[in-house]
Amino acid sequence: MAKPSSPNQKKVGARVAVVAAGVVSPLGFGLAETLESLRKARDCVSPVTRFSVGQCRCKTAGQVPDDRLLAGQGEGIRGHRLHRASHMMIQALKEVVTQEPQFKPELAVIGTTSGGMSYGEHYYRSLRQAEELRHAPTWIANYPAQKPVIDAQEAFGFFAPCQVIANACASGTNAIGHAFECVRSGRYQRVLAGGYDALAEMVFVGFDSLQASTPEKCRPFDRHRTGMVLGEGAAILALENLELAQKRGAPVLAEIIGYGISTDNFHITQPEPSGVGPRQAMERALQSADISAGEVDYINAHGTATVFNDAAEGKAISTIFDGVPVSSTKSMMGHSLGAAGAVEAIVCLLALQHQFLPPNINFQALDDGLELNVVANEAQPALLSMALSNSFGFGGTNASILMRKFEV
Amino acid sequence: MSLAIAGMGWATPLGRGVDSVWEQLLHGDEASATAISEEFGHQPYNVFRVPESALTGLAHPRLRRASVISRFAAAAGLDALRAAGVKLDPQNAERTALIFAISNGGVIYTKRFYRDVVDAGAQSASPLLFPETVFNAPASHLAAILGVTGATYTLVGDGAVGLAAIKMADDLMANEPLDHCLVVGTEEVDWLSCDAYRRWRLLRLAPPIEPFNEQRRGMILSEGAGAIVLARDGTFTIECAHPGGHFTKRAEAEEILKRILRDLCQSEIDLVISSANGTFVDQAEYRALQAIVPNAFVYTVKPALGESVGAAGLWHVIVAAQALRSAELPPVLHADPAIGLRLSLSRTSVAGARRAIVLSCGVNQQAAGLRLAIR
Numbered sequence: 001m002a003k004p005s006s007p008n009q010k011k012v013g014a015r016v017a018v019v020a021a022g023v024v025s026p027l028g029f030g031l032a033e034t035l036e037s038l039r040k041a042r043d044c045v046s047p048v049t050r051f052s053v054g055q056c057r058c059k060t061a062g063q064v065p066d067d068r069l070l071a072g073q074g075e076g077i078r079g080h081r082l083h084r085a086s087h088m089m090i091q092a093l094k095e096v097v098t099q100e101p102q103f104k105p106e107l108a109v110i111g112t113t114s115g116g117m118s119y120g121e122h123y124y125r126s127l128r129q130a131e132e133l134r135h136a137p138t139w140i141a142n143y144p145a146q147k148p149v150i151d152a153q154e155a156f157g158f159f160a161p162c163q164v165i166a167n168a169c170a171s172g173t174n175a176i177g178h179a180f181e182c183v184r185s186g187r188y189q190r191v192l193a194g195g196y197d198a199l200a201e202m203v204f205v206g207f208d209s210l211q212a213s214t215p216e217k218c219r220p221f222d223r224h225r226t227g228m229v230l231g232e233g234a235a236i237l238a239l240e241n242l243e244l245a246q247k248r249g250a251p252v253l254a255e256i257i258g259y260g261i262s263t264d265n266f267h268i269t270q271p272e273p274s275g276v277g278p279r280q281a282m283e284r285a286l287q288s289a290d291i292s293a294g295e296v297d298y299i300n301a302h303g304t305a306t307v308f309n310d311a312a313e314g315k316a317i318s319t320i321f322d323g324v325p326v327s328s329t330k331s332m333m334g335h336s337l338g339a340a341g342a343v344e345a346i347v348c349l350l351a352l353q354h355q356f357l358p359p360n361i362n363f364q365a366l367d368d369g370l371e372l373n374v375v376a377n378e379a380q381p382a383l384l385s386m387a388l389s390n391s392f393g394f395g396g397t398n399a400s401i402l403m404r405k406f407e408v
Numbered sequence: 409m410s411l412a413i414a415g416m417g418w419a420t421p422l423g424r425g426v427d428s429v430w431e432q433l434l435h436g437d438e439a440s441a442t443a444i445s446e447e448f449g450h451q452p453y454n455v456f457r458v459p460e461s462a463l464t465g466l467a468h469p470r471l472r473r474a475s476v477i478s479r480f481a482a483a484a485g486l487d488a489l490r491a492a493g494v495k496l497d498p499q500n501a502e503r504t505a506l507i508f509a510i511s512n513g514g515v516i517y518t519k520r521f522y523r524d525v526v527d528a529g530a531q532s533a534s535p536l537l538f539p540e541t542v543f544n545a546p547a548s549h550l551a552a553i554l555g556v557t558g559a560t561y562t563l564v565g566d567g568a569v570g571l572a573a574i575k576m577a578d579d580l581m582a583n584e585p586l587d588h589c590l591v592v593g594t595e596e597v598d599w600l601s602c603d604a605y606r607r608w609r610l611l612r613l614a615p616p617i618e619p620f621n622e623q624r625r626g627m628i629l630s631e632g633a634g635a636i637v638l639a640r641d642g643t644f645t646i647e648c649a650h651p652g653g654h655f656t657k658r659a660e661a662e663e664i665l666k667r668i669l670r671d672l673c674q675s676e677i678d679l680v681i682s683s684a685n686g687t688f689v690d691q692a693e694y695r696a697l698q699a700i701v702p703n704a705f706v707y708t709v710k711p712a713l714g715e716s717v718g719a720a721g722l723w724h725v726i727v728a729a730q731a732l733r734s735a736e737l738p739p740v741l742h743a744d745p746a747i748g749l750r751l752s753l754s755r756t757s758v759a760g761a762r763r764a765i766v767l768s769c770g771v772n773q774q775a776a777g778l779r780l781a782i783r
Contacts, residue, residue, distance in 0.1 A: 128527075164565055268540075395547060
C-alpha cells in the first residue's frame with residue numbers, strides 16, 4: 001500500500017532508543033512476568049475487591065495485587081502514606097533503574113487520567129458521612145496527579161521536571177509520543193515516559209453508568225463483544241538519543257520511530273463512526289516515521305471491546321493496513337486508562353524483542369462489519385520488525401506510536 | 409528558537425478582557441469575595457468568583473451541559489484567538505495545537521457525580537456528568553468549538569502547570585509544522601477544594617491575601633481562565649521557557665527558584681511577576697528574588713485576583729506582557745512596605761522595561777519560570 005499523502009515531510013532528527021523499561025500490571029511485575037503472561041494468554045481479569053461493585057453491571061477488573069505492590073512500602077519514603085499509584089510508579093521505575101542505573105532523565109512525561117482519585121474518594125466520603133478526617137491531610141497531599149511521578153523520582157534521586165498529560169485513555173501513548181519528539185528534536189537527550197492509573201471507585205462507576213463496561217468477558221473486535229473491563233498499572237520507558245546511548249554502551253531494547261496525534265470533535269465519549277480520528281493518528285505516525293503501512297508487522301489496538309470503539313478503530317485499521325495481525329491485550333488485563341498506552345508500548349517492545357504476536361483472548365468470531373486479522377486467543381511466533389500501538393480517549397484524543405526492533 | 413505571543417484572553421473575577429482587567433488592576437481594584445458553603449461542611453469559605461456577565465456570548469452546544477471551567481476556558485481562548493486575528497479553517501486547524509493547563513479540574517461536577525454514588529449507590533451515577541469529570545473535558549469542548557483536529561493536550565499539575573504548558577508548546581512548535589499554539593489555563597472553585605487547601609493549612613477564611621508576609625496567613629482561591637496564542641511572530645517574545653523542576657520538601661522550593669532565576673537572568677531583567685499568594689511560596693520566592701534579582705521590580709497579582717492555580721501561570725504571563733506594553737505596574741495590594749523587595753507598592757512606571765521574568769511556584773511541589781521580552 002502506498003504511503004499516505006500529506007504535506008508533512010519526514011521529520012529529520014535524532015534516532016530515539018528505548019534503553020530500559022519497567023512495568024506493573026495485572027499481567028505481572030516486571031518485563032519477565034509480563035512476557036510470560038502474554039505468551040500463555042493468561043486472563044488476568046478478576047472480581048473487583050477494592051470497593052463494592054454490588055450495584056454495578058460490571059463486577060470485574062484487571063487488578064495489581066496489594067500484597068506484592070505494598071511489600072516494599074515505597075522504598076522507605078513515607079511509604080505507608082503514598083497512594084497505590086505511587087507504589088506502582090516506584091515499582092516500574094525501579095525496574096528501569098535496575099536495568100540502566102546510569103540513566104539520568106532531563107524530563108519526565110507521564111500520562112494519567114485520575115491521579116490519586118481513591119484518596120479524593122476517602123476524603124469526600126469522610127466529609128459527607130461525618131467520619132474520621134484525621135488522615136485527610138495525607139489524602140489531600142497524595143491526591144494530585146503529579147505526586148506519583150515525583151514520588152517515584154524521589155525514590156531514586158531523580159529531579160526531572162514533570163509533564164503530566166491527562167488526555168483520558170490516550171494519555172500514556174501521548175506521553176511516550178511527546179517524549180519521543182522531545183528527544184528526536186535534540187532538545188532533550190534522556191526522557192522518562194510512561195503512564196499510570198490505579199483503580200478507583202468513581203471511575204469504575206462512571207464507565208459502568210455509561211454502560212461502557214461489561215458484565216461479561218472483554219472480547220475486543222468480537223461479534224458478541226459487550227464492552228470493556230477496567231484495569232490498572234504503571235509503565236515507564238527510558239528514552240534516549242540513540243547515538244548517545246550507543247556511545248555509552250547502553251543496551252538498546254527497541255527504537256521509537258513515529259508518533260501521530262489527532263483530535264476528532266464528534267462527541268466527548270464516542271469516536272466519529274467512520275474512524276477518521278484513529279485513521280489520522282495512525283497515518284500521522286506513519287508519516288512521522290516515514291514508513292509505509294506495508295512495513296508494519298503488528299498492531300496493538302486500543303480495542304476496548306465497546307461497540308463504538310472497535311467499529312471505528314477496526315474501520316480505520318482496515319482502511320490503512322492490509323491484513324496486518326491485530327490484537328487488543330486489554331482482553332487479558334483490562335483497560336488501565338492513563339497507563340494503557342504505556343503498558344501496551346511495553347507489550348509491543350516484548351513482541352519485537354521476543355518475536356511473537358500477543359494474543360487477543362476471549363475471541364470467538366470477528367464482527368461482521370470488520371476486516372481484521374485478529375491474533376485470536378493464543379500468542380503466535382512471528383517475525384516482527386515494526387509494531388504500532390494505538391490509544392484513543394474521551395474528548396476525541398487519538399494517539400499512535402510506532403516502534404521498531406533494534407538492529408545494530 | 410524564540411516564541412511570540414500573538415494574542416491574549418482573560419476571564420477573571422474582575423471581569424473579562426485583557427485591557428479591562430488590566431485597567432482595574434492599575435487602579436488598585438481587587439475582586440470581591442463571595443462566601444460559599446456546603447450542606448455537610450460547617451465552615452464557609454470566601455472565594456473570588458468570575459461574574460456571570462463575563463461569560464456572555466458562549467452559546468455553543470458543547471457548552472450547554474459543560475461545567476464553568478469549560479466556559480471560562482472557552483471565553484479566554486476565543487478572546488485570545490480573536491486578539492491574534494486567527495480564524496481557524498480546516499487547513500490551519502490541523503496546524504494549530506491546543507494545550508490546556510489544569511490543576512483541580514472539574515471539581516464541581518466531580519463532586520456532584522460522586523455525591524450521587526455515595527448517597528444513593530452506583531445505580532444513581534449520572535452518565536451525563538461523568539464525562540465532564542475527566543481532566544481533558546474543557547480541552548475537548550474548546551477543540552470542538554474551534555474545529556482543532558491536530559494536537560490537543562491537557563497538562564495537570566499545581567500552580568506551575570501553566571508555565572509547564574507553555575514550555576510544552578515551545579517544544580511542540582520546535583518539532584511540529586505548527587502555525588499557532590493556543591495555551592489555556594483554567595480553573596473553577598468549589599467548597600471542597602477550599603476545604604482541602606484549608607486542611608493543608610494553605611488557605612485563609614477571608615481576604616486579604618498578604619503577599620510576602622512572614623505570618624503565611626494563607627491564600628484565597630479564585631476561578632477563571634487565561635489564554636495566549638503562541639506564534640512565530642508577535643509583540644512579545646518568550647525568550648526562554650524554563651522546564652522548571654520539583655521539590656520534595658517545601659524547604660527545597662527556594663533552591664529550585666534560585667536555579668530557575670539564575671538560568672533566566674542571562675539578560676538584564678526589569679521586572680518579575682511573582683506567584684506570592686500568602687503561603688510558604690512567598691518566603692521561598694522572597695529569598696530567591698533577593699539573592700538573584702534584587703534590583704528588579706516585583707509584582708504579584710494574587711492579592712487582587714486570588715489564587716487560580718491551573719490558570720495562574722497564564723495570568724502571570726498576561727500581567728507581564730501588559731506591564732511591558734503599558735510600561736506600568738499595578739500596586740501590589742496588602743503588602744507590608746517594609747518588605748525587602750522592590751515591590752510596586754503603588755501604580756509604578758516601568759518606562760523602558762524590556763524584559764520580565766514570570767515565576768510560578770505551586771503549592772504541590774512544582775516550580776517553573778519563563779523570560780518574556782517586548783520587541
